[in-house]
Amino acid sequence: MNWISRVRKVIPFIARKETTTDNLWHKCGHCGQMIFLKEWQENLSVCPKCDHHGRIGPKARFEQIFDEGSWKILPTPIVKEDPLKFRDGKKYTDRIKAARASTGEQDALINAHGKIEKASIVIGVQDFAFMGGSMGMGVGAAFVQGVEEAISRKCPYIIFTAAGGARMQEGILSLMQMPKATVAIQKLHAAGLPYIVVLTDPTTGGVTASYAMLGDIQISEPNALIGFAGQRVIENTIREKLPEGFQRAEYLLDHGMIDMVVHRSELRATLGKVIGYLAPGKAAA
Known part of the structure; x- marks a missing residue:
């Protein structure tokens, strides 16, 4: 010894x-x-x-935003897995299994319903830890689920985006989620309900090109990377050097692409105020 x-x-x-x-x-x-x-x-x-601002998963986000003890996670929609029988370095099904094992989630978008300052709300959170938060059929189905839940409860829908874009292993099927989500948002508006987007780091690709930029109010966390194509791709295409801070939240705010940049410590209170402005009857209820 x-x-x-x-x-x-x-x-x-x-x-x-x-x-x-x-x-x-x-x-x-x-x-x-x-x-x-x-x-x-x-x-x-x-x-x-x-x-x-570090990246956080759905459960941590729900705990930070919802009133304590008021929220409940919605069951994950079931979709066909590996519809294209895709394989690169390893099978797509193996990648999904690994992502589920590491995150404890079924896919990259999780919904929950609950209350923010006693106002009913449905929140969807994308988890970047799950295959880069990539948008596939599962994410598309979960987004529609969140919207439909909000319509049934007559309350706003808030989405926290975090994604590297569409999921390449699902090919064109992943891109079809873009118009699918857009139609769902139109249904939410037809019901007279607000759609609020909170952009977190990073939000890029097909997610940015669809539901991430269609909010009635666009909020971002500080210094979040937000864009469609990568900075290097853009520079090589236009053959010009992009300005400092390009595609960061503060740059987008200065150029009118988003409405506000909010620190995480103030986000819950800010969302409560926004809900009160956009849906005062729902907030009072």
């Missing part, structure tokens, strides 16, 4: 190696600062040093 082991037995409060894991710390993806995981979570996954 070595000296360290003897000391650990004598002084039990010294943590054993297996309990002092990397899980106690989070490294900021922007400034590299090491932050206690508990502090990171209590700060809504925002870096206390550089204010970088």
